[in-house]
Amino acid sequence: MQDVKIHDKVFTVMIEAKQINERIKTLADSINIEYKDKKPLFLGVLNGAFLFAADLFKEINIECEISFVKVSSYSGTESSGAVKNLIGISHSIKDRHVIVLEDIVDTGDTARYIIEELKRHETASIKFATLLFKPKALKHNFKPDYSCFEIDPAFVVGFGLDYDGLGRNLNDIYVLK
Numbered sequence: 001m002q003d004v005k006i007h008d009k010v011f012t013v014m015i016e017a018k019q020i021n022e023r024i025k026t027l028a029d030s031i032n033i034e035y036k037d038k039k040p041l042f043l044g045v046l047n048g049a050f051l052f053a054a055d056l057f058k059e060i061n062i063e064c065e066i067s068f069v070k071v072s073s074y075s076g077t078e079s080s081g082a083v084k085n086l087i088g089i090s091h092s093i094k095d096r097h098v099i100v101l102e103d104i105v106d107t108g109d110t111a112r113y114i115i116e117e118l119k120r121h122e123t124a125s126i127k128f129a130t131l132l133f134k135p136k137a138l139k140h141n142f143k144p145d146y147s148c149f150e151i152d153p154a155f156v157v158g159f160g161l162d163y164d165g166l167g168r169n170l171n172d173i174y175v176l177k
């Protein structure tokens with residue numbers, strides 16, 4: 001598979017679309033069993049998780065709902081660490097079994113922030129599912145409940161993840177070369 005150039009940087013394939021689809025299917029299978037009769041509410045984190053959320057959602061065969069939230073925090077290829085705001089919890093999440101769907105957990109700042117915010121809404125339960133997890137970059141005592149792939153701490157794009165706005169439409173996940 002060919003390298004891609006986005007803005008000034010070259011990226012090479014790290015995880016192929018077929019593998020991504022298989023892992024998402026496996027995750028959906030577990031959720032279908034674990035959340036049977038719980039009517040989970042998926043909360044996709046925009047923008048990066050929109051493809052992950054859509055592909056996972058299509059594989060869920062139990063009663064469920066989906067909604068989206070947004071956090072402003074990141075630009076360029078390094079996390080700014082400054083998480084600002086969680087927008088979009090219009091849906092009533094009180095007493096609901098919430099499953100957060102995130103594209104990637106890097107330092108864990110964003111994940112921790114989202115969970116703290118959601119806890120204030122008296123949910124029945126909160127679990128955190130991420131497509132990608134960089135355990136070596138983690139700064140907090142946090143572990144996602146579900147992660148499709150654990151990766152080394154390098155900058156990645158594709159399958160919803162961008163580099164300064166571009167690259168979200170790549171079907172595979174690419175890493176900075």
Ligand code: 5GP
Nearest residue numbers: 074079105106107108109110155156161162
């Ligand atoms: P954290 O708060 O865990 O440090 O970072 C979480 C957010 O940073 C993710 O939701 C994502 O938007 C962004 N991020 C972290 N690592 C990467 C990466 O390798 N590539 C891209 N495109 N975004 C990343």
